[in-house]
Amino acid sequence: MLAHTPLLLQLDTLSADPRTGFLRLRHPVDVTSLPGWLKGQTQYPQIYWHARERDREFACLGSLQEIRDPAALAALSGQAKPEGGSWPRYYGGLAFDPDHAHWPEFGPCRFVLPRIELIRQGNHTELVCNLWLTDDNREAEMAAAREALNALQPALATAPLPPQPLTRQDSPDLPRWRQMVEAVLAPDSLSRIPKVVLSRQSRLALAQAYDPWDLIAAWQPLSLNCFHFVFRFSPEQSFLACSPERLYRRQERALATEALAGTIVRCGDAQRDAELAAQLLADNKNRLENRLVHADILTRLEGLADTAELSEPQILSLRRVQHLKREIQAHLHPGVTDAQLLAALHPTPAVGGCPRRKSKALIHALEPQERGWYAGACGLISEDVAEFAVAIRCGRLAPDSLTLFAGAGIVEGSEPDAEWQELDDKLATLLGALTHE
Numbered sequence: 001m002l003a004h005t006p007l008l009l010q011l012d013t014l015s016a017d018p019r020t021g022f023l024r025l026r027h028p029v030d031v032t033s034l035p036g037w038l039k040g041q042t043q044y045p046q047i048y049w050h051a052r053e054r055d056r057e058f059a060c061l062g063s064l065q066e067i068r069d070p071a072a073l074a075a076l077s078g079q080a081k082p083e084g085g086s087w088p089r090y091y092g093g094l095a096f097d098p099d100h101a102h103w104p105e106f107g108p109c110r111f112v113l114p115r116i117e118l119i120r121q122g123n124h125t126e127l128v129c130n131l132w133l134t135d136d137n138r139e140a141e142m143a144a145a146r147e148a149l150n151a152l153q154p155a156l157a158t159a160p161l162p163p164q165p166l167t168r169q170d171s172p173d174l175p176r177w178r179q180m181v182e183a184v185l186a187p188d189s190l191s192r193i194p195k196v197v198l199s200r201q202s203r204l205a206l207a208q209a210y211d212p213w214d215l216i217a218a219w220q221p222l223s224l225n226c227f228h229f230v231f232r233f234s235p236e237q238s239f240l241a242c243s244p245e246r247l248y249r250r251q252e253r254a255l256a257t258e259a260l261a262g263t264i265v266r267c268g269d270a271q272r273d274a275e276l277a278a279q280l281l282a283d284n285k286n287r288l289e290n291r292l293v294h295a296d297i298l299t300r301l302e303g304l305a306d307t308a309e310l311s312e313p314q315i316l317s318l319r320r321v322q323h324l325k326r327e328i329q330a331h332l333h334p335g336v337t338d339a340q341l342l343a344a345l346h347p348t349p350a351v352g353g354c355p356r357r358k359s360k361a362l363i364h365a366l367e368p369q370e371r372g373w374y375a376g377a378c379g380l381i382s383e384d385v386a387e388f389a390v391a392i393r394c395g396r397l398a399p400d401s402l403t404l405f406a407g408a409g410i411v412e413g414s415e416p417d418a419e420w421q422e423l424d425d426k427l428a429t430l431l432g433a434l435t436h437e
């Protein structure tokens, strides 16, 4: 029996069922690798989402609704619970700056309510088919669901990345980067704008295309303690990330967010890494980078939460870098929506700067490239739970290129060449997977 046959049978019985509204049909399946399952599929959009610290992954195919306008996100909150079922889950992202030019296809905002979801929790995986039935669309909606199920393909194995010579073009290059950092550090600028996160794109020309599912499968095991996600709206373009940073997680009214900013290398020797971590915890420049983030978050939560608690500084240890992290736990006022939380928290000074408007204007003036979804907010929204990562440690994959992004917080005490090195350290894991280092 094909894996989706039980869902087709459930669809058949729906014909005689008068229910309307959002419906989720589900059945257990035996799939071991979600990226491998996605690799086999031919329907779009294709989305993969795995949140940091969770033994739960999602793969999505197709869409039955899309939201392309950030203003429309407000409509996702306040939906009545579907009878006997669960709320719809929208997966997507917001650009770093939804008001400025963006990557075509990705746009200022793109959220998808998928037709098909594959959900793994622990060692249990289920295939889900979503329908939104009204009295008028019943036949068409059921036909669309049946068609999507019939178009499912067997999973493929993800494969190692083909080794190839990689030529790299940085934008900005080092001389331009030095000028940009100096501009931020100029006393009259720094006194008005104490932090600006500047970024760089590194374009790798590919003689041989990478498959996005092979790429995420290569990056993922090297990026523990991270969010992993892929948005592929068409075969030509994918946005992939292994991000260490949570924008927020909301479960009902409980909110978890964090200030992740401040960086030092990690070399792999336990004793040396502990010394480096201690150095990071005591370093004034890095502490300032981090402080400006949590101070901004706490101020912005004031109107939205009854309480907000800040943890002591911690170290988030990744393969090639270590970061300063302070967690924030808050309890939201009743009725606070994800649209409000996104507007309040995104972009944090971990990727933008502060004050927000002035630092964004300086980023636009100084950076030679559009950020698109780099430093954006990617994740999922449903009525009861929402979770977003900050879209860093990421790349945009096209058939002939992979463009990687990295940024660094520029504050008093920053040195241009050390910040350039920090960009390379942040990319080392993603790049190392390509060169099999």
Ligand SMILES: C=C(O[C@H]1C=CC=C(C(=O)O)[C@@H]1O)C(=O)O
Residues within 6 Å of the ligand: 197, 245, 260, 261, 262, 263, 289, 323, 349, 350, 351, 392, 393, 405, 406, 407, 408, 409, 426
């Ligand atoms: C902006 C990025 O990292 C942020 C997150 C952690 C540490 C950062 C830093 O130390 O500069 C950045 O604020 C990036 O990786 O592109």
Ligand SMILES: [Mg+2]
Residues within 6 Å of the ligand: 261, 262, 263, 289, 408, 409, 422
């Ligand atoms: Mg830094």
